[in-house]
Amino acid sequence: MNRSELFRRTDEVLREKSADFRVSEERRIAALYEKIPRLKEIASELSGNMSRFMNFAFSGSKSEDEFNFYRKKSLLLQEERKKILASHGLPEDAWDVHPRCRKCGDAGYTEKGLCECFKKELSALTLENSGLSSDYKNKTFDSFDLSYYTRPEDREKMELTLDYAKKYARSFDKKKPNLLFMGRSGSGKTFLSCAIGKACAEQGFYVCYVTAQDMISEFEAEKFGKASKGGGTERYFDSDLLIIDDLGSEFATQFSESVIYNVVNSRLNSSGPMIISTNFRPQELSGFYHERLVSRLLNEFLTPVFADVDVRELKKLGHGS
Numbered sequence: 001m002n003r004s005e006l007f008r009r010t011d012e013v014l015r016e017k018s019a020d021f022r023v024s025e026e027r028r029i030a031a032l033y034e035k036i037p038r039l040k041e042i043a044s045e046l047s048g049n050m051s052r053f054m055n056f057a058f059s060g061s062k063s064e065d066e067f068n069f070y071r072k073k074s075l076l077l078q079e080e081r082k083k084i085l086a087s088h089g090l091p092e093d094a095w096d097v098h099p100r101c102r103k104c105g106d107a108g109y110t111e112k113g114l115c116e117c118f119k120k121e122l123s124a125l126t127l128e129n130s131g132l133s134s135d136y137k138n139k140t141f142d143s144f145d146l147s148y149y150t151r152p153e154d155r156e157k158m159e160l161t162l163d164y165a166k167k168y169a170r171s172f173d174k175k176k177p178n179l180l181f182m183g184r185s186g187s188g189k190t191f192l193s194c195a196i197g198k199a200c201a202e203q204g205f206y207v208c209y210v211t212a213q214d215m216i217s218e219f220e221a222e223k224f225g226k227a228s229k230g231g232g233t234e235r236y237f238d239s240d241l242l243i244i245d246d247l248g249s250e251f252a253t254q255f256s257e258s259v260i261y262n263v264v265n266s267r268l269n270s271s272g273p274m275i276i277s278t279n280f281r282p283q284e285l286s287g288f289y290h291e292r293l294v295s296r297l298l299n300e301f302l303t304p305v306f307a308d309v310d311v312r313e314l315k316k317l318g319h320g321s
């Protein structure tokens with residue numbers, strides 16, 4: 001889904017939830033009336049009183065006595081209802097059909113902009129749509145385990161990088177720098193890029209995670225007119241944060257390099273941050289890609305340090321905590 005589809009879907013989901021909630025509210029009130037029949041009588045007396053008052057108001061009569069009569073009657077009935085509810089230990093608005101979100105009355109927005117309920121739903125859908133929902137569920141900052149980095153110099157590097165990643169995610173906006181995670185396989189690059197992506201998606205940013213190979217395959221499918229399963233390559237250009245994992249593991253062709261260059265270059269020009277991870281060292285990048293791509297990667301990206309440790313291997317051997 002692209003950004004506008006995500007918004008539309010969020011709106012749909014909220015409407016569905018609001019309608020379901022209304023049904024459950026009506027059931028709750030029906031049960032309340034069954035338990036305390038006087039409440040139902042009060043409700044119908046109040047509505048009868050209201051319609052008689054409306055007739056009176058539209059009749060053009062200016063009788064103050066009559067006006068006071070309707071007003072007094074309404075107040076007495078409301079007072080009685082309040083007392084009955086209190087005697088049953090219920091809140092005084094228990095008779096009313098409530099919206100699912102009391103802040104916006106299920107409109108999805110308030111005068112301050114998008115309501116929290118909308119943002120929450122949008123961020124859940126964004127995460128689901130980001131490529132980070134299933135396989136990467138456990139890759140969060142809280143589950144990043146520094147105890148695998150046993151050498152002090154490794155640990156120090158990873159503490160620094162973890163801290164930077166957390167701050168990056170916490171204060172994320174479209175002006176954040178691009179990050180190039182370089183390091184050996186298993187050093188925590190994918191883990192940290194996923195943790196950043198999830199934290200950003202949870203804040204409602206439109207995040208897209210993809211491996212270099214999958215991204216290229218999608219462009220290939222598009223080129224040959226096949227429908228792609230990922231929802232279109234548009235998201236590689238218009239997402240708030242694009243995470244490309246495992247650059248260099250793709251099957252290298254002229255086409256694959258032009259795809260990567262095109263995405264990287266276009267995002268550099270239109271300022272949408274990227275996080276790219278690769279097992280390559282700088283000199284290996286130069287051997288693999290053309291200079292124009294390598295210079296963009298090395299000059300326009302920040303490169304946090306990663307320890308020279310294969311955590312996946314250590315986990316298999318049962319080291320760490």
Ligand SMILES: [Zn+2]
Nearest residue numbers: 101104115117
């Ligand atoms: Zn709301």
